[in-house]
Amino acid sequence: MITLYTFPTPNGHKASILLEELGLKYRVHRLDLMAGENRSAAYLAISPAGKLPAVAEEMPGGVTRRLFGSGAILLHYAECAGRLLPTGAARDETLCWFQFGISDLGPIAVDLFRFAVRAPEKIPYAIDLYRTELQRYYDALDRRLGEATYLGGDEYSIADIACYPFVAVAAEGGRLNDQANLQRWRALIAERPAVQRGMAVPT
Numbered sequence: 001m002i003t004l005y006t007f008p009t010p011n012g013h014k015a016s017i018l019l020e021e022l023g024l025k026y027r028v029h030r031l032d033l034m035a036g037e038n039r040s041a042a043y044l045a046i047s048p049a050g051k052l053p054a055v056a057e058e059m060p061g062g063v064t065r066r067l068f069g070s071g072a073i074l075l076h077y078a079e080c081a082g083r084l085l086p087t088g089a090a091r092d093e094t095l096c097w098f099q100f101g102i103s104d105l106g107p108i109a110v111d112l113f114r115f116a117v118r119a120p121e122k123i124p125y126a127i128d129l130y131r132t133e134l135q136r137y138y139d140a141l142d143r144r145l146g147e148a149t150y151l152g153g154d155e156y157s158i159a160d161i162a163c164y165p166f167v168a169v170a171a172e173g174g175r176l177n178d179q180a181n182l183q184r185w186r187a188l189i190a191e192r193p194a195v196q197r198g199m200a201v202p203t
């Protein structure tokens with residue numbers, strides 16, 4: 001059985017969308033961040049920096065597999081299932097946009113949130129820097145989606161899952177008005193029943 005340790009955030013939603021898309025059976029453990037559960041010794045044994053999402057999977061022979069970070073979770077289960085990661089010509093583009101979602105789009109969106117919303121003291125330089133950088137990423141996604149249906153090409157893949165939750169947050173905030181291709185793609189992904197279920201985890 002797979003246990004998904006998560007919280008309602010874009011990084012957590014990447015993992016729950018993936019598990020829903022693959023139809024894998026899993027139980028959800030909603031981390032109590034307010035109580036510091038993600039910094040407990042038990043959770044640090046699964047996710048060494050106390051970050052979510054993470055997965056613990058009971059394997060035959062009493063062994064537990066742990067995976068931490070949305071990227072590792074997406075890649076691992078897509079490879080195991082032989083789905084959502086093309087093996088042919090689209091693999092390179094899929095991996096590039098997958099990585100873009102994990103290491104560019106996600107971290108910059110989180111940093112903008114920290115400086116623009118969370119920071120007790122608002123620093124205009126930092127807010128402008130992250131807002132401009134994030135805009136640059138939305139523009140890159142928009143150009144790519146002007147030439148292909150999905151980020152990897154003709155097929156829906158882990159590249160789309162790696163980017164979608166952060167794009168959905170931007171769309172809800174009314175920040176995608178100039179990116180028609182990105183809006184078209186967001187609506188297409190949002191229609192998927194597995195995406196709708198994954199975005200509702202944890203309840």
Ligand SMILES: N[C@@H](CCC(=O)N[C@@H](CS)C(=O)NCC(=O)O)C(=O)O
Pocket residue numbers: 009010011012033038050051052053068069070071102106110
């Ligand atoms: N690179 C990681 C980033 C994970 C991350 O930053 N998770 C945030 C939630 S979106 C978190 O764990 N926040 C709680 C904390 O930092 O204590 C991934 O893609 O999963």
